[in-house]
Amino acid sequence: MTARRVLVWFKRDLRVHDHAPLVAALAHDDALALFVIEPEWLHSPECDGSHVDFVLACLTELRAALAVRGMPLLVRVGSAVQVLTQLHNEVAFTHLLSHEETGPGWSYGRDLQVVAWCKASRIAWQEFTQTGVVRRLRSRSGWAQRWQARMDAPLHLLDGKFVAAVTLDQPALPTLSSLGLMPHGKKLQPPGEKAARQTLKSFLQVRGYDYRKALSSPLSAEEGCSRLSPHLAFGTLSMRTVHQATEVAIGSAPDRALAYSLRGFAGRLRWHCHFMQKLEDEPNIEFHNFARVCDGLRENDFNDHYFSAWCEGRTGYPMVDACMRSLIATGWLNFRMRAMLVSFASYHLWLHWRQTGLFLARQFLDYEPGIHWSQMQMQSGTTGINTLRMYSPTKQAQDQDPEGLFIRRWIPELARVPLPYLAAPWKMDESLQHMAGCMIGVDYPRPVVDDKAAIKAAKDRMYGLRQTQEAREEAGAVQARHGSRKSGLPPSGQRRKVEEPPTPRAQGDLFA
Ligand SMILES: Cc1cc2nc3c(=O)[nH]c(=O)nc-3n(C[C@H](O)[C@H](O)[C@H](O)COP(=O)(O)OP(=O)(O)OC[C@H]3O[C@@H](n4cnc5c(N)ncnc54)[C@H](O)[C@@H]3O)c2cc1C
Known part of the structure; x- marks a missing residue:
């Protein structure tokens, strides 16, 4: 044989x-x-x-x-x-x-x-x-139940040793320079499976308490979000492991506050696969608008000057620039601020999502194509089915960074600008600019576009298009193919018997 x-x-x-x-x-x-x-x-x-x-x-x-x-x-x-x-x-x-x-x-x-x-x-x-992605999926109906069944299935435990009958040379791994790549200069999250499990453990036991409150501000999200995304993207943790550990943590949480917080997190794990499913079902969304009625909307309007200002964190809008500089330095940004960066690029600057999406894909350590391209299009208004969200960068600064700590950390030019002007420093008069050591247009850029005028123009274009018969008809088709359905599932922590303390084997020795 x-x-x-x-x-x-x-x-x-x-x-x-x-x-x-x-x-x-x-x-x-x-x-x-x-x-x-x-x-x-x-x-x-x-x-x-x-x-x-x-x-x-x-x-x-x-x-x-x-x-x-x-x-x-x-x-x-x-x-x-x-x-x-x-x-x-x-x-x-x-x-x-x-x-x-x-x-x-x-x-x-x-x-x-x-x-x-x-x-x-x-x-x-x-x-x-x-993951929960289903190949050759016929219909989105029942998808959430299938996701649930997959995620609840037993973990694959490696019991035993391999026999390698052949011995082959295992040369040292290549380096970035031997692969012809430049140093990236980012301060990255710790890599590897051990770090992934440690990150999961610290989130479920300690950091997850404030998850829902911490999500939106880039200051609190750094610690209060799970930070599992690069591990899920490169598979140092399986989605099933995260899901099962989360269900157990909810079921055995020492108080209701932690259980409540972790339920918010558990729901997002399904989103991960929900968005990936869109790319699986329609690979073209990496390149083309979900709603083809949006073709031509931005394609011929690309402004290279705006694009460079946005990529370099020099738009003159401090919250946008601080987010971009922070992302470039760390490879990570929380959801709300990612959405704001894209909204600013797509609506204020009217840049096409493909070019801005490629730039962001390189910056995000957790680049996951299915989530990324779906979100790029959602935040740019080209899915045809999602509510249009146009973020005001000055309001986001006031809401998410009310003391200006994040802006001052990432934009040292603005360190001495008084708090009331920090979200909109161009409003300082000349003497105040002198006192703050920050001349607008010299030390820090003037706004590349006028906020109100840019948003008005974007709204006119977007809502004008959405109201056409063609757009409405296409939205129905996109919804049928990609839209989420009501899951009908009971809340997290109540689906499985989580009262019993898990044996290490059942949990795949999760925190070993
Ligand atoms: C324009 C844009 C591009 C994005 N690109 C990516 C990407 O390339 N890779 C990526 O993993 N996430 C992406 N996201 C979604 C989200 O911002 C990140 O998943 C999240 O910030 C990662 O941090 P975390 O692991 O601490 O998240 P947590 O809030 O702790 O969430 C845990 C996990 O749930 C999933 N999740 C959370 N929010 C979402 C969401 N809105 N959509 C889909 N899955 C979600 C992720 O797998 C995440 O790791 C993008 C969002 C936007 C607006």
């Missing part, structure tokens, strides 16, 4: 816990693992050195964790089919196991090539689900 040699192909699932392909590999005669650093990824317009840096650090930890379990992890640079072909010549694997991926255009194209290659090479490629 021919030996069954299996190759586990790691992609955006850089963990050993709750990893279905790894567990399935245990049933084979011998197994090895692969991560491919694909030039298509490195050269894609949404890839940044910070993403690669994070992944390389995760791979270092993963390689050590797999070695303990007897599985070598090969890390090779090249196009997927090219690397698979070469490896197949070296070790003649018979099976390929991986997780499903809902990725951008280039990874979708790569998957089609791998399917064809596997067929031609007689390799059995098995893909496993890892």
Whole structure:
């Protein structure tokens, strides 16, 4: 009988816990693992050195964790089919196991090539689900129940060791410079599976208390949000692990305040997959408007000067600029401020979401294509179905940074501007500007556009379009295909029997 040699192909699932392909590999005669650093990824317009840096650090930890379990992890640079072909010549694997991926255009194209290659090479490629995204979904009805069932299913526990019959060289991992990438200069969240589990634990036990209150301000969100997004994006934690740990934390919360707060968080985990499902169902939304009636709305109006000012945090609107500078330095920003940045770019500056979205994709360490492109379009008014939200940057400064701490932290030019003027420093007269050591137009830019006039123009255009018969008809179709439905599910913490303290096994030794 021919030996069954299996190759586990790691992609955006850089963990050993709750990893279905790894567990399935245990049933084979011998197994090895692969991560491919694909030039298509490195050269894609949404890839940044910070993403690669994070992944390389995760791979270092993963390689050590797999070695303990007897599985070598090969890390090779090249196009997927090219690397698979070469490896197949070296070790003649018979099976390929991986997780499903809902990725951008280039990874979708790569998957089609791998399917064809596997067929031609007689390799059995098995893909496993890892999120709530359903492939070849016919209808959104019942989607929430399917998500729930998947997330409640038992975790995949790795009980046992692998046998690696072949020994291959495992050269040191490449570096950013050996891959031809520049240093990114960002201060990133800690990478790897251990850090991910630690982040989850600290959120569910301590930081999550104020989640609902902390969400909106960039000051409180830094600590009060879970900060799990890069870990979910690169798979150092599975969504099922986060969901199950959250349900247990809600059920066993020492007081109602924590349970209430965590319920708000639990609902957002489903949003993650809800948005990814949109890209799975309609891959074109990465490039085209959801509502095609919006085609032509912004395409010919792109103003490079506005775009540079926005990218560099020099729009003259302190809250916008502080958010952008903070994002560039850390790779993360809370939801409300992301929405404000996009609203400002799309409505005030009338920039097309594709270019601004690519810039933000590079800045967000947690870039997740399905969420990202859906949100970019939602905040730009091109889905045709969502309420139009146009944020006022001065109101957001007053609401979310009432003492000006965030603005002063990220815009040192404004450090001495009196608080009443901090959200709108151009309102200072000349003598005040002298006293504050900040001359508008010299030390800090004048507003690139007039807030009120820009918003009025955007409203006229957007509402004018929305009222057309064509827009209304198309909205119905978009809603039917992508809109959320009432889930009908009971609240978090009441769905599963969470009263009993979980055994380490049932929890997959979650906080080990
Ligand atoms: C224009 C724009 C682009 C965005 N791009 C991304 C992206 O590329 N990757 C990404 O993970 N999130 C994206 N988001 C959603 C959201 O801002 C982040 O998920 C969140 O800020 C991450 O921080 P956290 O993990 O601390 O979130 P928490 O508030 O602690 O939420 C926990 C998790 O729930 C999910 N979640 C929370 N809010 C949302 C939401 N509104 N939509 C979908 N899922 C959500 C995420 O997986 C998140 O990690 C985007 C939002 C906007 C407005």
